[in-house]
Amino acid sequence: MPIRPPSRLAARLAPLALAAALASPLASGTPPAAAQEVPAAVGRISVTGTGEVERAPDFARVFVSVTNRGDSVAAVVEANRAATEDALAAIEARGVAREDVQTANFQVFETPEEYDRNGDPRPVEPFTATHRLTIVLRDTDAVGAFAGEILALDAITFQAIAWGLERSEEAQDEAMRRAVADARRQAQVLAEAAGVTLGPIRRIGDGHVGGGPQPEMDRMMMRASAAPAVPIVPPARLVFGAQVGMEWAIGE
Template sequence: MKRSSCSALRAEQSFQGDVSTMRRAMLAAFAASFLAAPALAQDAAAPRPATISVMGTGEAQLKPDFARIFVAVETQGDTVGKAVDANRASSEEVLARIQSLGIKKEDIRTENFQVFQTPPRMDNTGKEIKVPKFTANHRLRITTRDLDGVGRLAGEILASPNMLFQSVSFGLDRQEAGGDEARRAAVRDARRQADLYADAAGVTLGRLMEIRDGSVQPYEPQRDMRMMTMKAAAPAEEIPIVPPATLRYISNVQLVWEIAQKP
């Protein structure tokens, strides 16, 4: 009995010690939060710094590195198999001709291949013209670095049978280079405007607080490149395609500075 009473007494003393420790910890936390409250109130009441927000616009013009010509080989047949076989034969002829013009095999790529039912056709009197039931369309992308020879290359391609010339575009090896240069120019323009406004207002620029990236858009001159076809026996003629001297990129950026009073 004495041993049990001693054990109970020690347990009660331990419990009371734990409670006392917890009370001291709670009081310390309360005191810390109470002391910090004035500082938080001061921060909340502090006025927001005056700022100046400027939208900058930048432009970059870079010489294109390559041209891409998009063409299609289109054939027809009364069955899917015949349309596909005819397309394969025509495509092989086209590929051989393109490679004979100095275009590497790896610079010729298939963009799309599809077979569909041939849409109905009407003559001038409104009478339906009988056509093969199926059409196979093989879209090709041809890349060349001979920019001055794009028109001649397009003419040679169109002299092949069953060819459709679709479009031509120009690009850069590093597509991001134009956008990056335009962004740098946009930041310089924003800084120039901000300095001007600050000087006119009799203040100075403080720390840079925000940078908000805008869009970057490439602007390539628009060309009238309607789809064209040429008969198999037609001689190759150069198409008047003049490559752009430069590719133009435009970027926007918004910068926000804190305004500081002049000393």
């Protein structure tokens, strides 16, 4: 078969293809021009700010319980119902509004075994019912007198006190503002010490607020035949603490 000479178009393209092949990075052994430089990591300043606010408590939660024992579940529940009604009447007679009293817990259970000093079991009624009540007192200075009156009642056991602040959210918000301001102050000090400037904020972590109404429980769990007043002094302040993590970029 006779060999045909290349066409005019093929003859023109051949030198171009050869030039492209010689110019290819793969052919020359040089790295691809498309590889991009990875930008250097942006410097950051990370701190944790804290803030604290103090407020005087303006109410107290008093926890009391009414407890009865009986030979059957039905009997002990009925006895506890009647005793609770008497307790509520006594509480209201001391100037506490009914809406400031509520059930915190109600339980009926088998009475645990009890032993005397010699280790011998005592006879006990088989079932116990306990109705725990929460009483809100708006006059914090009157808590001691109220506790004394409650202790004098046979049907009620005084258990604990928790102090609180009615508008606690405002104190928590202020504590968080102070935590953010403290974080900014720390970051500025670090930047000045390092000879750099603060750039934009890169991250604000989840803030945490604690303290305040979380009570210091004054456990009492006692009765008294007569107690005109109990020396209960409200705390001078409740402390609300906040914490927040923040991060700034280092400026140009």
